[in-house]
Amino acid sequence: MSHVSMTDASAMDAAARRLAQALDALSxxxxxxxxxxRGGDSVQAQLHALGTDRARLASELDHTAAEARRLADTNREVARRIDVAMGTIKTLLDEHDR
Structure with missing residues (x-):
């Protein structure tokens, strides 16, 4: 007949506790x-969103810079036309005063 001594039972209890602790640690x-x-996925999602925002902002900046150049060109043309008109008016006034 097999007989489990108190020492064997204590050793088995201790082993069972160690196994339970190991399973808890693993869990x-x-x-x-x-x-x-999940945190890594979140960081990846944030990086993707930042990349998308950066691309959108770069596109908007390019568009705004092109618009600024167009407005500067238009401003120069308007200033040139005003100078021509002022010259014409001055010439007409000078001729009228004679």
């Missing part, structure tokens, strides 16, 4: 890993 490690992966 906690898996939970941390999953959380880290």
């Amino acid at each position: 906690a490690a898996v939970a941390r890993k999953r959380e880290a992966e």
Whole structure:
């Protein structure tokens, strides 16, 4: 007949506790890993969003710079036409005063 002594029972209880602790530690490690992966996904999503925003802002900047150049060209043309008109008016006034 097999007979389990108190020492054997204590050793088995201790082994069972160590196994339970190891399983708890493993479960906690898996939970941390999953959380880290979710956090990594979040960081990746944020990086993607930042990249998208950067591309949109760069496009808007290019558009705004082109518009600024067009407005500067228009401003120069208007100033040239005003100078021509002022010259014409001055010439007409000078001829009228004679």
